[in-house]
Amino acid sequence: METIAVYWESRIKTYGFQRIPDLALIEFSCPLSDIKSLGEIFSQDYLEILRPKFIIAQEAVHKISFVFCLPNKEGKDFHATLKKISRSTPERYIHPVSIIFFHGPHFGDRYGIADTTFSSLSKAGIKIIASGCSSASVFLVLAQHDIDKAEEILSETFEVAR
Amino acid sequence: MEKLKIGGLKQSLELCQFDLRGLNSSEEIASKVSKLLLAQKINMEFLTFYSQRNNYNQLTFCISQDKFSATSKILKKEGSLPIGWEINSRGQVGIITIFPHQSAIMILGLIMFSWAAQSIPIYGIATSLSAISFVTDYQLADKAIKVIQDLFQMPEDHAPIKPEIRYHQSDIVKED
Numbered sequence: 001m002e003t004i005a006v007y008w009e010s011r012i013k014t015y016g017f018q019r020i021p022d023l024a025l026i027e028f029s030c031p032l033s034d035i036k037s038l039g040e041i042f043s044q045d046y047l048e049i050l051r052p053k054f055i056i057a058q059e060a061v062h063k064i065s066f067v068f069c070l071p072n073k074e075g076k077d078f079h080a081t082l083k084k085i086s087r088s089t090p091e092r093y094i095h096p097v098s099i100i101f102f103h104g105p106h107f108g109d110r111y112g113i114a115d116t117t118f119s120s121l122s123k124a125g126i127k128i129i130a131s132g133c134s135s136a137s138v139f140l141v142l143a144q145h146d147i148d149k150a151e152e153i154l155s156e157t158f159e160v161a162r
Numbered sequence: 163m164e165k166l167k168i169g170g171l172k173q174s175l176e177l178c179q180f181d182l183r184g185l186n187s188s189e190e191i192a193s194k195v196s197k198l199l200l201a202q203k204i205n206m207e208f209l210t211f212y213s214q215r216n217n218y219n220q221l222t223f224c225i226s227q228d229k230f231s232a233t234s235k236i237l238k239k240e241g242s243l244p245i246g247w248e249i250n251s252r253g254q255v256g257i258i259t260i261f262p263h264q265s266a267i268m269i270l271g272l273i274m275f276s277w278a279a280q281s282i283p284i285y286g287i288a289t290s291l292s293a294i295s296f297v298t299d300y301q302l303a304d305k306a307i308k309v310i311q312d313l314f315q316m317p318e319d320h321a322p323i324k325p326e327i328r329y330h331q332s333d334i335v336k337e338d
Contacts (some may be wrong), residue, residue: 008327026213027212027214035278035284036274036275036278036279037275038271038274038276039224039270039271039272039275039276039277040271040275041271041336042267042268042270042271042272042275043268043271043272043275044271045170045268047267047268047271048265048267048268050267050268051266052266052267052289054163054289054290055270055283055287055288055294056210056212056286056287056288056289057210057268057286057288058210058212058220058222058286059181059222059284059286060181060220061284064284065220066287067212085256087185087268089204091214091215099287100268101290101291103221103290103291106329108205108207109205109329110329111199111200111203111204111205111206112200114192114199114200114209115193115197115200117196118190118192118193118196119196119197121190121192121193122189122192122193127190127213128190128192128211128213128327129212129213130210130211130212130213131192131209131210131211131212132209132210132211132288132289132290133206133208133210133288134207134208134257134259134288134289134290134295134316135210135259135287135290135292135293135295136290137291139223139288139289139290161247
C-alpha cells in the first residue's frame with residue numbers, strides 16, 4: 001500500500017465553519033438484542049421525510065444509545081414516534097441546540113485536530129453536548145447560546161483557507 | 163422494488179476502538195484524551211462524544227490497530243483519566259462509510275436490520291454532512307459490504323472500496 005506523508009501546519013487549515021441553529025436533540029436507547037426491530041422501524045416510509053442533521057450511536061452495556069439532531073418540528077414528531085415504540089426508551093429532548101461543523105485538508109488522516117478543537121473550547125468554558133468526527137469532518141452540538149462564542153474561538157484557533 | 167441509490171461506499175483500514183465512560187470532571191474528557199493521544203502522535207479516525215443528562219459521559223474513538231497497545235498503556239496509566247472512569251477496548255474493527263445519506267434514517271434502518279439479520283454488529287455510528295459511518299468487526303467487513311451492495315444501487319464507475327493509500331503525518335512543518 002502506498003504511504004503519503006502529510007506536512008504539519010503550524011496553524012491547522014479548515015475550509016470554514018458552518019452552523020445549523022435551532023435544532024432539537026433527541027437521545028434514546030434500545031437493548032442490543034432489539035437493534036434489528038429498531039432498524040425495521042427506521043426503514044419505514046413515513047420516517048423518510050425526516051432530515052436529521054446529526055446522528056451518533058454509542059454502544060454501552062448491552063444497549064445502544066442514539067443521539068439525533070433535527071429541526072424542532074421534525075424533532076417533536078420523531079420524539080412522539082419513539083414514545084410509541086416499546087423497544088426504544090426516549091431519554092432526553094433538548095431544544096434549542098445548535099451545530100457547528102467544519103472540515104479541512106486531510107482531517108481524519110492526521111493527529112492533533114481533535115485536541116485543537118476540544119482544548120480551545122474547553123479553555124473558553126464552552127460545554128460540548130455531543131460530537132461526531134468522521135469522514136474528515138468535525139461536528140459539535142452546543143447549547144444555542146454558546147454558538148457565537150464557539151465560532152469566534154474556533155476561528156481564532158484554526159486558519160480558514162481562502 | 164427499486165433499490166435506494168447511494169453515491170458510494172468506503173472501507174477503513176484495520177482499527178481498534180476505545181469506549182471511555184464516567185462522570186464529568188473538571189477537565190473535559192475529550193480534551194484530556196485528545197491531548198494524551200496528540201503527545202504520542204496518534205490520530206483518531208473516528209470519534210463520538212455525548213454528555214448525558216446525569217453528567218455521565220461517553221467518549222468513543224477509533225485509531226489504527228497498530229496503536230492499540232500503546233494507547234491502552236497510556237489510558238491505564240494512573241492519573242491519565244479522572245477517578246472512576248471505565249475503559250473498554252476492542253481490537254480489529256473497521257469503519258464502513260456510505261455516501262451520501264439523503265434518506266439517512268431509512269439507510270440507517272436498512273443497515274441496522276440487514277446487518278443484525280446476518281449477525282454483523284454495530285459498535286458505533288456517526289454522520290457528517292454527506293456520509294454515514296458505521297463501526298463494525300473488521301473481519302466481517304467484506305460480508306457487511308456485500309449486504310450493502312445487495313441493498314442499495316451504487317454508481318457503475320464506483321471508486322475502489324478498500325483504501326489504497328495510507329496517510330502518515332510527517333514532522334515537517336509547513337511555514338506560511
